Amino acid sequence: MLDKPELNVTIGEHCSNPYDCQFVDYCWKDVPEHSIFTVPRLRWTVKERLIAENKITIDNLPGSFSLNDNQLNYLKSLEMQKPIVDWNGIDGELGKLKYPLYFLDFETDGPAVPRYDGLHPYEQFPFLYSCHVLDEKGNLEHYEYLHESDSDPRQPLSESLTKTIGESGSVIAYNAGFEKGVMSRLAQWYPEYTESLQSIIDRLWDQLNIFRNFYIDYEFRGSNSLKDVLPVIVRSMSYDNLAVGDGTEAQVAWNEMIRLKNGDEKNKLNCNLKEYCGQDTLAMVEIHNVLTRQSD
Numbered sequence: 001m002l003d004k005p006e007l008n009v010t011i012g013e014h015c016s017n018p019y020d021c022q023f024v025d026y027c028w029k030d031v032p033e034h035s036i037f038t039v040p041r042l043r044w045t046v047k048e049r050l051i052a053e054n055k056i057t058i059d060n061l062p063g064s065f066s067l068n069d070n071q072l073n074y075l076k077s078l079e080m081q082k083p084i085v086d087w088n089g090i091d092g093e094l095g096k097l098k099y100p101l102y103f104l105d106f107e108t109d110g111p112a113v114p115r116y117d118g119l120h121p122y123e124q125f126p127f128l129y130s131c132h133v134l135d136e137k138g139n140l141e142h143y144e145y146l147h148e149s150d151s152d153p154r155q156p157l158s159e160s161l162t163k164t165i166g167e168s169g170s171v172i173a174y175n176a177g178f179e180k181g182v183m184s185r186l187a188q189w190y191p192e193y194t195e196s197l198q199s200i201i202d203r204l205w206d207q208l209n210i211f212r213n214f215y216i217d218y219e220f221r222g223s224n225s226l227k228d229v230l231p232v233i234v235r236s237m238s239y240d241n242l243a244v245g246d247g248t249e250a251q252v253a254w255n256e257m258i259r260l261k262n263g264d265e266k267n268k269l270n271c272n273l274k275e276y277c278g279q280d281t282l283a284m285v286e287i288h289n290v291l292t293r294q295s296d
């Protein structure tokens, strides 16, 4: 194969779907930092037409394609080299918050072969949560629960969570539908926590909505995930250099940790997991602080 000429393959959706290809760095090396691939939610049918015509640079848009407001704002932000922010909209959303604020994030696992009673194949269950609590005076406290053995984590985690989150105050998550799903399933499995968990679900507030609807920045490069938004909004923070870098790595680390006996290796994985999940909720706190300062 190495003797033959290089295959003439075209980049496209297949480079990341169903899995990220390991040759992306090579095949995508000529794609500019801002291109048709960083326009938010641009359909692959459009991108594939442009790829076929060798028009992947941003100046090929909008052209004959109709773009939605978010996509046009991304292009505008890129042209002006600054974010486009609807502060009235952000004020309206922030005005719905009630203190104390609970910044919440779960890490979950969902193996093909269910590990505990009542689970379906691939059904997600939480093994770790992080919660930063911010009061009206700006005092910040941190709570967390990490299940350290291979027993079922759902009941002790539910108990800890319902003790940490009080009966009043908004619960802030990033892409809150995920947290809602996790807690809805816990509420079904453990009726003794249903009332408390439902109260938490009812108070969820999604920080992602701010970056979907009111704050568009070309520096997010078409993404509004926390990992892409954080280093732009809070320049001093990023996910670089964390030993656990994403949710999949957290699953791998947890599965390794629960099989280990107490000792240095287990402690290291324990710390890495808590650091990663804690970073997610601290990131939301810092983003919240920037938004509230700037909207004043």
Ligand code: SF4
Binding pocket: 009, 010, 011, 012, 014, 015, 016, 021, 022, 023, 024, 025, 027, 028
């Ligand atoms: S990155 Fe992978 S899938 Fe994409 S064109 Fe290259 S080899 Fe093919």
